[in-house]
Amino acid sequence: MQAVRDVGQFTALIKEVRAKGGGLLTNWFFFLGDVERYTQQRNLFWVAHPSGVLFYKEETDLLNLYYYFAADLLQPAALQKLQKPVVLDLVSAGVEPDLAVQRMYTYWMSNGFVLYKTYRRMVLEIKEPTIAAESSALLPVGYRFGFARVEHLAEIQSLWRSSLDSLSTALPDQAELSAILENQQIPCVFAADGKIAAALQYDQRGNVVTIKHVATAAAHRRHGLAKALRDFLFAKEAIPRKYLLWVDENNLPAVEFYKASGFSFDGRVTFQLLQE
Amino acid sequence: MLDKILEVLATLRPEVDFTENHHLIDDGILDSFDIVTLVGELNDAFDIEIGVEDLLPENFNSPAAMLRLIERLQS
Incomplete structure (x- = not known):
């Protein structure tokens, strides 16, 4: 090679x-x-x-x-x-x-x-505003929205590693992640102790927003943080726009979550093969 | 010829109004997955061979850009 x-x-x-x-x-x-x-x-x-x-x-x-x-x-x-x-x-x-x-x-x-x-692949098109921008009322008491910054790099890497399948998802290396953080492409929910409780990474081209990763730290699950982050993202960007994401078809909770958010399958399928 | 390009694009992405969009790649309306299919369809429809050196976003940003590419390859 x-x-x-x-x-x-x-x-x-x-x-x-x-x-x-x-x-x-x-x-x-x-x-x-x-x-x-x-x-x-x-x-x-x-x-x-x-x-x-x-x-x-x-x-x-x-x-x-x-x-x-x-x-x-x-x-x-x-x-x-x-x-x-x-x-x-x-x-x-x-x-x-x-x-x-x-x-x-x-x-x-x-x-x-x-x-x-x-x-x-799932898609959601939003043509009219649906959610008030940056509403902290969407979060349980003690949590707040914000953007991960470069100083959170290690914390984000650790969150992605503990929550995502690194064989399926090409995780960004340090240089890529630094650039993503500098561009404020990872909105987060911070816990009362200042640690990242949940994070979402997205990429935007024109009016198309691709949601890349969403993860909630184990200690903060079942508080609706992923839903709050989703709403935070929806409220943040200009309208009209389209959201795309790829979901493992066997990850039924994730599929249901996105369906409940208004996403639907657009027909595109990726068969991911792994060398034995 | 433009009609035929629009026909190919409509088959690929029926939900997109290709007559209105002129930044298909830059705005993420067509992605690399679409390009894999689109290149094959355009090759077949116009009997051309789109080469790797032609794989520039500006050649696929609009139906008019694709038309220019096809006309160049046919000549």
Whole structure:
């Protein structure tokens, strides 16, 4: 496995696969700006494969796998074991995967991968204000809203680690998390002792807000803090806007929570495969 | 040709009014998941090969931008 040097090398590797004919099979199209950033951070790697080329994007706890295969050359090959778990996401437009996704799902399941989790995307569009902004009345006595700052970095990392599945969720590394905190993208509920009781990380592009992580510290569960954070976020942003999130379809309490919040499934499904 | 692009986009995301949106990538209306499907659909519909060097947000921000990309690839 070698680091991708630059965008030029990345494009050359894919062009070589494309030149073999039969169309390109992939689970992801990187925008070149993202590739440039990853190569500067030295966290994008490649390895040759009998069917084409594999790219690995290194995250804190895992490697995300992206394949670029020549459709005519698809052939079995076991992948080398790497130091971190390897996760492959296959995204389908519907619950019943289309033929291309079905083909690659079968391929990877026959080549050392197992289905780890199935995620479904949920969406909520808000066109009119529904909740008064920053209402502390939504919180139980002793709690207050605020934004996590850089000095809360270790606390946020610890909360994500204790509450989220780090194999399923690419947790931000220290530099990424610092930038997220500086941008005030993690609204929190603080307990009376000043510690973070619950936190929510989101990302915004235009009027689309993607909810990335939501977690409540074990000692503060069953106080409605996640619901309060949700309302805090809804009240914070301009209208109209759209909220997106991915939820593990087997995490029924989470699915019910989001449904009760007005979210509905939009049909998009991710089959998350894990190298055995 | 623009109508055909709009048709492809409508199949992909029926809930979006593509005639009104000109920042489809910048505003997060189309994401990388959509691009995987969209590139394949445009390749098939227009008999072109969108190359990795064409994968720039500005080529997918609006139906007009996609039209320019397709016309360039066809020429």
